[in-house]
Amino acid sequence: MTPTEQILSSKSEALIAKENQYGAHNYHPLPVVLERGEGVYVWDVDGKKYYDFLSAYSAVNQGHCHPKIIGAMVKQAQTLTLTSRAFYNDQLGVYEEYVTNYFGFDKVLPMNTGAEAVETALKLCRKWAYEVKGIPENEAQIIVCENNFHGRTTTIISFSNDESARKSFGPFTAGFIKIPYDDIEALSAVLKSTKNIAGFLVEPIQGEAGVYVPADDYLAKAKALCAEHNALFIADEVQTGIARTGRLLATCGNCSCEKGCENKPEVKPDILILGKAISGGVYPVSAVLANNEIMNVIKPGQHGSTFGGNPVAAAVAIAALEVVKDENLAQNAERLGVILRKGLNDIASRNPLITLVRGKGLLNAIVINCGEDSDLAWDICLKFRDYGLLAKPTHGNKIRLAPPLVITETQIQECLGIIEKALSEFE
Numbered sequence: 001m002t003p004t005e006q007i008l009s010s011k012s013e014a015l016i017a018k019e020n021q022y023g024a025h026n027y028h029p030l031p032v033v034l035e036r037g038e039g040v041y042v043w044d045v046d047g048k049k050y051y052d053f054l055s056a057y058s059a060v061n062q063g064h065c066h067p068k069i070i071g072a073m074v075k076q077a078q079t080l081t082l083t084s085r086a087f088y089n090d091q092l093g094v095y096e097e098y099v100t101n102y103f104g105f106d107k108v109l110p111m112n113t114g115a116e117a118v119e120t121a122l123k124l125c126r127k128w129a130y131e132v133k134g135i136p137e138n139e140a141q142i143i144v145c146e147n148n149f150h151g152r153t154t155t156i157i158s159f160s161n162d163e164s165a166r167k168s169f170g171p172f173t174a175g176f177i178k179i180p181y182d183d184i185e186a187l188s189a190v191l192k193s194t195k196n197i198a199g200f201l202v203e204p205i206q207g208e209a210g211v212y213v214p215a216d217d218y219l220a221k222a223k224a225l226c227a228e229h230n231a232l233f234i235a236d237e238v239q240t241g242i243a244r245t246g247r248l249l250a251t252c253g254n255c256s257c258e259k260g261c262e263n264k265p266e267v268k269p270d271i272l273i274l275g276k277a278i279s280g281g282v283y284p285v286s287a288v289l290a291n292n293e294i295m296n297v298i299k300p301g302q303h304g305s306t307f308g309g310n311p312v313a314a315a316v317a318i319a320a321l322e323v324v325k326d327e328n329l330a331q332n333a334e335r336l337g338v339i340l341r342k343g344l345n346d347i348a349s350r351n352p353l354i355t356l357v358r359g360k361g362l363l364n365a366i367v368i369n370c371g372e373d374s375d376l377a378w379d380i381c382l383k384f385r386d387y388g389l390l391a392k393p394t395h396g397n398k399i400r401l402a403p404p405l406v407i408t409e410t411q412i413q414e415c416l417g418i419i420e421k422a423l424s425e426f427e
Contacts, residue, residue: 009046030392032385037064040407042390051415053384053391053403058207058239058363060281062323063406069280072319073312080311085304095314102321103249103272105289109298110309114238114275115151117286120303121201121271122155124288125232126175127297129198133230140198143190143231145181149208150201150236181206182214184221191229199232199270200225204250207239210398211358211365219251219267226270232294235269238286239363242277243324243405246334246361270294280320285313329405333361336412340364340401343416351423353380364401365394372396376426383422389415 012033036043129140158172179186206212226233240250251267275286348354356367370376377393
């Protein structure tokens with residue numbers, strides 16, 4: 001146990017021990033036990049307040065326990081929670097109309113988790129490839145990127161580079177071709193040389209890989225190549241979507257958000273995958289959106305979910321998306337992201353522990369001057385915790401910094417002070 005871990009109270013230690021005894025050890029959480037959240041803050045079981053700089057991996061973009069979203073959930077939960085899709089309910093059609101208009105697609109297929117939505121998109125892409133494009137059955141190939149993170153189902157880890165996610169889970173699913181991320185030439189080469197390409201699945205920013213932001217024209221060029229070769233461009237915006245990057249969608253590229261992201265995206269995916277913040281982090285909601293020529297290949301009985309499109313999910317998602325628009329969260333993320341990165345770069349100029357600052361909007365990361373196998377980034381996050389800010393490393397030496405989008409400039413400056421103070425103890 002490190003010195004900073006020893007500050008845990010007996011209450012925290014007891015709760016952590018309970019998880020360790022009765023829960024599967026499939027996570028390695030930062031040692032802090034939270035019991036309450038509001039806006040950009042969370043409190044632990046001893047009443048200590050922290051800035052949340054992870055936002056549940058961008059699920060809590062609207063802030064913890066937003067009253068409008070919680071209100072919608074409670075109201076609907078007291079009326080009707082679940083019917084399954086064996087029957088219609090009075091909320092789903094309203095939500096489907098709202099979300100398709102919001103993002104500019106003909107149809108939505110509602111699911112629950114991000115991984116479910118990715119799986120749905122893969123099935124949809126393959127079915128379109130066989131029934132519309134004319135690829136022979138069972139021969140479709142989908143291009144993916146190295147260092148991707150799309151979830152942890154068996155199919156998804158089949159094309160992962162993360163050996164900790166893959167080892168001892170095979171055999172794996174075939175039908176995927178991996179290429180380097182942010183490499184248009186590699187994408188072009190595969191599309192030109194390989195038959196039976198159904199689509200290209202890509203994260204607009206690779207969050208789990210350490211907030212790797214591609215070249216400004218990467219997504220636009222990738223979409224153009226897919227269109228040229230009649231392959232579907234599939235954008236996984238589970239983490240980057242819903243205003244996180246300073247745009248309603250990261251695929252909006254450099255469009256102006258001054259009018260609330262009313263402009264058409266620079267790159268419109270053929271299939272759009274959403275999750276996490278589509279519910280403001282209060283309920284599992286995900287969605288796959290596409291136009292009729294793609295979505296209409298799905299017929300009754302061919303795909304579904306007992307909970308997908310349930311009344312509570314529908315009510316919550318509408319409220320969560322209304323908050324994004326009403327509170328101008330995309331604009332806030334864009335403006336404050338610039339301020340945060342400037343502040344982090346200023347700290348880097350004074351402290352060699354930070355070798356690189358990268359990000360877009362309020363999805364950012366600092367790269368720590370150590371190897372990926374080092375514990376230094378973890379120890380830095382423990383020190384952040386001691387000073388009242390919660391963040392977590394990814395890929396060893398990268399620390400993701402992604403606060404709720406309701407954060408203010410004053411709070412950003414206070415957090416920059418915490419970050420610099422903590423880092424100064426490791427010089």
